[in-house]
Structures are given as C-alpha cells and as structure tokens.
Amino acid sequence: MTKILKRPEVLAPAGTLEKLKTAIRYGADAVYIGGNDFSLRRRAGNFTYDEMAEGIAFAKKYDAPVYVAANMVTHEQDAKGAGEFFRKIRDLGIAAVIVSDPALIEICITEAPGLPVHLSTQASAANYETLNFWHEEGLERVVLAREVTLEEIKQIRQQTDIEIEVFVHGAMCISYSGRCVLSNHMSKRDANRGGCSQSCRWKYDLFEMDHGGNRDSLLEDDEAFSMSAVDMSMIRHIPDLVEAGVDSLKIEGRMKSIHYVSTVTNVYRQVVDTYCEDPTNFTFKQAWEDELWKVAQRELGTGFYYGTPTEKQQLFGKRRKIPAYTFIGQVLDYDENTQIATIEQRNNFGVGDQIEFYGPGFTHYTTTITELWDEDGNPIERAPHPLMVVKMKVDYPLKPFDMLRKAKEQR
Amino acid sequence: MVKIIATVHSVQQAEQLLHLGVDTLYLGEKNFGLRLPHSFSLCEIEHITKMAHENNKQVCVAVNGIMHNQEIEKITPFLQFLEKIKVDAITVGDPGVIHLLKKMNLHIPFIYDAQTLVTSANQINFWAKRGAVGTVLARELTYEELRAISKQVSIPTEILVYGPTCIHHSKRPLLQNYFNYTQQDPSHLDKNHLFISEAKKPETHYAIFEDQHGTHIFANNDINLLPYVDQLYEAKIHPWKLDGLFVQEDTFVHIVEVFIEAKQALQANRWSDQLKEQLQQKLLTYHPSERGLDAGFFTKDANDIK
Numbered sequence: 001m002t003k004i005l006k007r008p009e010v011l012a013p014a015g016t017l018e019k020l021k022t023a024i025r026y027g028a029d030a031v032y033i034g035g036n037d038f039s040l041r042r043r044a045g046n047f048t049y050d051e052m053a054e055g056i057a058f059a060k061k062y063d064a065p066v067y068v069a070a071n072m073v074t075h076e077q078d079a080k081g082a083g084e085f086f087r088k089i090r091d092l093g094i095a096a097v098i099v100s101d102p103a104l105i106e107i108c109i110t111e112a113p114g115l116p117v118h119l120s121t122q123a124s125a126a127n128y129e130t131l132n133f134w135h136e137e138g139l140e141r142v143v144l145a146r147e148v149t150l151e152e153i154k155q156i157r158q159q160t161d162i163e164i165e166v167f168v169h170g171a172m173c174i175s176y177s178g179r180c181v182l183s184n185h186m187s188k189r190d191a192n193r194g195g196c197s198q199s200c201r202w203k204y205d206l207f208e209m210d211h212g213g214n215r216d217s218l219l220e221d222d223e224a225f226s227m228s229a230v231d232m233s234m235i236r237h238i239p240d241l242v243e244a245g246v247d248s249l250k251i252e253g254r255m256k257s258i259h260y261v262s263t264v265t266n267v268y269r270q271v272v273d274t275y276c277e278d279p280t281n282f283t284f285k286q287a288w289e290d291e292l293w294k295v296a297q298r299e300l301g302t303g304f305y306y307g308t309p310t311e312k313q314q315l316f317g318k319r320r321k322i323p324a325y326t327f328i329g330q331v332l333d334y335d336e337n338t339q340i341a342t343i344e345q346r347n348n349f350g351v352g353d354q355i356e357f358y359g360p361g362f363t364h365y366t367t368t369i370t371e372l373w374d375e376d377g378n379p380i381e382r383a384p385h386p387l388m389v390v391k392m393k394v395d396y397p398l399k400p401f402d403m404l405r406k407a408k409e410q411r
Numbered sequence: 412m413v414k415i416i417a418t419v420h421s422v423q424q425a426e427q428l429l430h431l432g433v434d435t436l437y438l439g440e441k442n443f444g445l446r447l448p449h450s451f452s453l454c455e456i457e458h459i460t461k462m463a464h465e466n467n468k469q470v471c472v473a474v475n476g477i478m479h480n481q482e483i484e485k486i487t488p489f490l491q492f493l494e495k496i497k498v499d500a501i502t503v504g505d506p507g508v509i510h511l512l513k514k515m516n517l518h519i520p521f522i523y524d525a526q527t528l529v530t531s532a533n534q535i536n537f538w539a540k541r542g543a544v545g546t547v548l549a550r551e552l553t554y555e556e557l558r559a560i561s562k563q564v565s566i567p568t569e570i571l572v573y574g575p576t577c578i579h580h581s582k583r584p585l586l587q588n589y590f591n592y593t594q595q596d597p598s599h600l601d602k603n604h605l606f607i608s609e610a611k612k613p614e615t616h617y618a619i620f621e622d623q624h625g626t627h628i629f630a631n632n633d634i635n636l637l638p639y640v641d642q643l644y645e646a647k648i649h650p651w652k653l654d655g656l657f658v659q660e661d662t663f664v665h666i667v668e669v670f671i672e673a674k675q676a677l678q679a680n681r682w683s684d685q686l687k688e689q690l691q692q693k694l695l696t697y698h699p700s701e702r703g704l705d706a707g708f709f710t711k712d713a714n715d716i717k
Binding site: 102126132145205210211219224225310311 | 477478479480482483505506507508509510511514526527528530531532533534536537538550551552556559560576578579580581582583584585586588589591592593594595600601604605606607608609610613616619625628630631699700701708711713715716717
C-alpha cells in the first residue's frame, strides 16, 4: 500500500488560549473550544471574543481550523442571542460550530449563513440515515455516537457523503450522550446544559425490592454498583479508523491540562503520520502507548469500536495509581551556545530529580538535574514556586514550548 | 379537548382501556420501541389497531429507539406494515427514521419523542416543520417552562401525567457487567424489581433494567400530576400520557380510570379540591407503594437548576 494522502484530522481540545496554542504546536490539525455561551463545559474556561480572535490568528499560521462547541440542549430563554453569537464567531473566523440542539442548528443556518455546522455527539447519531438527514439539513459533519462500532462506521461511510468525526481518546459518558439526566434528578444540575455532576461515577447499592418495600442487596465482595467507564484510547487502532474512512479523530478534554493535551496530541499526530506515510510497513511502537500512560487518568479501553464493552471497560475493584507523571515545567528558551535552558516551573522540582523533556515531533530526552539556578544565576536546590523562572544546563537541543515532567514516586 | 394516551400490556387490556375512554393506545414491539410494558406481534398490533378504529379511537406505535444500522435495515418492512394497517401515528426519536419515511415515501404521521432532548418551543417547531404531528415533552421541564412552550407551539405536546421517568439510557449491559464482575448468576432475579440507591441517600430507589437497547434507569419516584391536572388543563398542556411500565395490567386500568375521571370532571367544570383529594386517595390505593410518587420537575423552580 502506498502513502495515504487523505489523512484524518487530529482534533484536539483547547479549554484556554494557552491550551489552544499548545495543541497546535504539538500537532493538532484542528482544535475545538467553548464560547462564552451555549457550551456544555461551562467550567472549561470558555473563550471571550478577544481570546477567540487571538486563537484564530495563531491557528491560521498553522492552517488549523478552530471549531466552537455550542452543544447545550436549550430550554426556553437559553437560545436568546444565539444568532448574534453565531454571526460574531463566524465573522471572527471560526471554522465550524458543534451543535446538538435542533433549535440552535436552525438559528445558526438561517441567521449565520456561511458558518458550517457539525452535529455534536450529544445527538447520538448512530446510523447512516441519521447522517443523511442532517446532511440534507445542511450540516457538514457529524460526530458519531460513541456507541457506534467500527463495522458500523464502515457501513455508514459507504452510505453517506457527510464528514464523519469520532472520539478516539479521553473520558466517556457511560450512557448515550444526551440521554442521561441522572445529574438533573440527583443534584439539580442539568447534564445537557453544562452542569453534569458525574453521577454515573458515584457508588450505588443495587437491590431487589418487593411490594412491601423490603430490600435485598445484591452487592458482593464489598464492590459497590457503579457505572463508571474507563477512558477511551484508540491509539493501537489508528489504521482501522483511517481505513474506515473517518475524517476527524477527536480527543476529549477541554478541562485537561497542557501536559495532557500536548502529550496526547503529540502521540496521535505521530501515529497518524507514521501510518499514512507508509501503511504497508507500519508497526505499532510500544513507546506511543507508554507515552499516553504518562498522562492517563483512568484505565483505558476501546469503547464500542470492537463490540459491546464488558465489565473490563468499567472501573471496578482497586484502582491503579495513575497518572504516573507530574508536569513540572515548560521551556521558555534554549541557548545553543551555552546549552542553558530557561524554564517556567509548573510543579516543584529540584537537584537530584530525574526528569524528562518532550517536544513536538515526539522528541524525548531524559536527564538528572545536577545544577539549578534562579533567574539571576544564583544556584538553588529546588524550584518550589509556581511559574518561577529557573535555568539549567541541558546537553540536548531544546526548543521553546518543550515540556518537562518527572515520574511520581511510587509508593 | 384533552386526549388521554395509555400504554398497553395485552390485547385484553387494550379492550378495557378503550371502553374506559382512552383516546390513544400506545404500544409497540421491542426492537424499535423503548421501555414498553409488552412487546406485541405484528398480528396483535393489527388486531388492536382494528379494535381501536372500530371504537373511533387511535393507536400510536413506539418507534422511538436510537437506531443503529442494523435496525435501520430491518425497519422498512415494519414501517410499511404500520402504514398498511393505518396506525394513526408513530413516535420517533431518531432523525434517521424521519429521513427513511420520506425516502421510502411512507405516509405515517410521526410524533417526535427524543426523551431528554425536547426542552424548548423552538425545538418542537423545528420538528413540526419537518412533519411532526406532535411531540413528547422532556420530563425535566418545570410548570413555568411548560406554559411558555405551550404558548408558542402549534402541535400537541404530550406530557407524562403518570408513570416512570427514564433518566439514563446506556447502550451497555451495566447490570450484567456488575454481575460478571462479582461472579453472580442473576437468572433468579425479577427484572422488574431491581433498583439502585445513592450511597449518600440510602432511602432512594431508582429502578433499573436491561434489555436489547441497553440499560435503563428511572427516577426515584414515578410521576403523578393528578394534583396539577387543572393547571395543565388551563395552560392547554396535553395530551396526557400514562405509562404502565412498572405496574400490573389490571392495576394500570384502575389508574387510567382515575385520570379519565379527572379529565371528565375538568371538561364538565366539576373539578374541585374534594374530588382531587378523592381521586388522589384512589390512585394511592393502586400505585405500588414501594415505588413512590411525586410531581418531578413540574413543581421545581427553573432557576434552581444549574
């Protein structure tokens, strides 16, 4: 098989301007952000118009489209001002909006013509006729329900022309997205309007109850009933997704750190490029998966892609301690002559620590800190203050925006 | 006029419900409809439809599942059958089915029923423009929101006045997965009597069951809007739907009767606090006491929900 020219887009989450820039530097083809309104991650540090403009200008240099998630399910009044919002972001240069509410879709199409609409996974699109419906409505892309299998995607691809986006990495709803209101009923927080209290990850009793109200608990082995899903990772199956004809590979996590976003984006970029460059000789490198484990927050699985998830894709039993690494800093500058790196601290580190540098293009360098100086060149033992600037000698060429992490002490 | 819609457990019960004065029988079969008290054969659906039409009543068939390719491939003959026997409407929750109706040139009126996703007048009007003849309101709406919606829509909006509220639909077999993990054999369990409760609120009892669509979890208490039917009547929020999923079929007939009495009293201008109390007491004698009843989001304040 020769080189694959039509590569699927690697789509990364960008909760803030810094995350947007990081994602793009680390290889994202496109990013998605939240606007001030209409977004489902109200706590994800949504963008102001000024920040959006700056993000779009930055992304433009890399030819990276910026999408806005406006995926809330509106109640009366919630959609007020949506037309103006869509026109404003269209004029700023947003490449598409991700929407699930048909009322918002209609407002966008009629009041902000020229702004492409993607159907959010919240709408649970799981068959080709649903994609055809939305295609005829004028949408450009559908983010499939996470319940769709790889075989179903292949079939959907053959029966539709609309672009297909799928989730490849990150946390998952255990329900059909959009069809869970546990949070609404249990804690008066509307999951479909950005308030999800993650009730599915709570612990429950499971019991049989007769008409007299007598309960007989079915819990065993001190294991509570829980619906918590492991996170998704399709890193080992990129060839399957490319061959199925998927247009966009989406990484979840507008709330995640720059450490997470840079690491995950970096790995997916690497795997997609390696496979598409030479599909015939592609072999999976364990290092790619190992890299993801450095920032993983839960166990990982493949969701519905290869069949209905069993108990192995739920978080039962004793949990492993993850993540295994701590993000400790970002390179601000590197002087090739003196080999001095200037670093902005993000977590406490110091002399004697074994650290790892990584950068875009999947570069890595491991070293042990022997000497450390403060900004003025005074030797120091530790860098304890958030965002403090320190210097160290590194005999490996670093670049600004390379990052540093260290392994957590395993107890 | 307020119409009453009721789910059906059996052919015999359908007959009883029609005689009671139910306007629309709501039934279906398990592959395409969600959370039904009974899965009917095509032959039974045809029989019930005939029976309803002879009584000048209607039949609505549940086609409200989230469809995957496999269902979409099998659904056309089913829809053709429903068109042939002239069911009065179907509920649809997946736009793929709406697309298919058009593509196959099938003329079956449809009611948009995407459960949690019907929360505003603009959404309802969107689906009305695409041919919906009615819609089923989400359960997570307050009275004020319902009133506001009712004023701005042109198609009937079904509201659940009695029955369970599904609050979580997962495609995963969450019970089976738990039983597998703890190595239990669930075969002796009665699937209609399983519940979960929050660790912090042990008194809660959310019904849970599994079928080929996955796992379904229901609200702590079943909905009962009997104390508020006068408000629904005045605000023109109807038809009223009753769902007998978790009650015995004879019990359900009695419960439906209570609501029909309420409707008739309202229409004859005979509604009173005394009658309300009397009917409420009657309802409580039939409703399974262990399940609980409340008004759900109807009595909540929209501003309290984040």
